[in-house]
Amino acid sequence: MRTRLDHLVVSALQQGAAVPAFTCYDFTTALAVVEAAEAAGRGAILLVAPKTAATPNGLRLISALRGLADSAGVPIAVQLDHASDLRVIADAVAAGADSVLADGSSLPYEENIALVREARAVLEAQGHAGVVIEAELGGLAGDEDRAFGLDAGTGTGTAGLTDSAQVEDFVARTGAQLLAVAVGNVHGKYKGEPQLRWDVLQDIAVRTHIPLVLHGASGIPAEELVKAAAMNVGKVNFNTELRTGVLATLEAQTGPYRADGENLQGLLGKWNASAKDFAAGALSTLTK
Numbered sequence: 001m002r003t004r005l006d007h008l009v010v011s012a013l014q015q016g017a018a019v020p021a022f023t024c025y026d027f028t029t030a031l032a033v034v035e036a037a038e039a040a041g042r043g044a045i046l047l048v049a050p051k052t053a054a055t056p057n058g059l060r061l062i063s064a065l066r067g068l069a070d071s072a073g074v075p076i077a078v079q080l081d082h083a084s085d086l087r088v089i090a091d092a093v094a095a096g097a098d099s100v101l102a103d104g105s106s107l108p109y110e111e112n113i114a115l116v117r118e119a120r121a122v123l124e125a126q127g128h129a130g131v132v133i134e135a136e137l138g139g140l141a142g143d144e145d146r147a148f149g150l151d152a153g154t155g156t157g158t159a160g161l162t163d164s165a166q167v168e169d170f171v172a173r174t175g176a177q178l179l180a181v182a183v184g185n186v187h188g189k190y191k192g193e194p195q196l197r198w199d200v201l202q203d204i205a206v207r208t209h210i211p212l213v214l215h216g217a218s219g220i221p222a223e224e225l226v227k228a229a230a231m232n233v234g235k236v237n238f239n240t241e242l243r244t245g246v247l248a249t250l251e252a253q254t255g256p257y258r259a260d261g262e263n264l265q266g267l268l269g270k271w272n273a274s275a276k277d278f279a280a281g282a283l284s285t286l287t288k
């Protein structure tokens with residue numbers, strides 16, 4: 001069943017768990033995520049990239065994901081990820097997204113706040129006051145959709161680590177219901193071992209009651225991720241590792257399935273299995 005993202009995350013935190021969120025560029029991956037969530041008896045979040053949502057086909061994908069969430073046997077939320085374009089936010093919500101990351105983290109502090117507030121105003125004017133808004137404070141290095149090796153916490157000429165001293169003011173003025181933080185996590189691949197700044201995360205967690213969100217979880221070892229919920233991190237975003245697994249599967253299996261009578265259906269089954277295995281692993285890690 002489709003559910004409010006904030007309710008899903010808060011109820012997981014109350015059980016000492018976090019909810020995984022998976023970027024879905026396509027419906028095959030989304031089906032696999034929902035199947036894994038149903039098998040685990042846990043909720044999950046389907047993320048749509050802003051570049052996806054900026055196209056007519058992407059908006060149709062959002063509508064399809066909403067239908068998938070409605071029919072799921074466990075709570076599922078559909079979120080527009082990392083959007084800074086108000087038009088994309090409005091279109092994605094009109095198409096069926098029930099939550100949005102209004103991401104002004106690359107902007108100066110006051111402009112970041114203004115973007116989140118404008119996003120809320122646009123959605124309210126559209127009659128979508130119930131949409132859940134995540135905001136981001138601190139700059140994450142890396143690219144959401146393409147992975148290259150990155151040093152953790154280097155930033156990309158943006159704010160770098162979340163400044164915990166800004167957290168209370170930022171949350172109060174944006175009205176955000178979840179807060180994405182930069183604590184040494186990056187989008188894409190980590191160069192060497194990721195060094196998460198648990199001290200910074202702890203400092204943030206004591207300053208706000210809203211759930212925190214960790215982006216760029218691919219590459220962070222499971223023994224680190226299991227600590228997240230204790231720091232009020234209720235949502236953990238995965239993308240790169242999911243893509244890596246699917247692409248490796250397709251690379252290995254395309255030849256055999258072509259030889260097997262151009263068997264696209266069989267190949268899609270392997271795609272599904274790869275994504276489902278990954279999602280099952282993430283679900284299990286975050287509920288330990």
Ligand SMILES: [Zn+2]
Pocket residue numbers: 082144187215216237
């Ligand atoms: Zn992200």
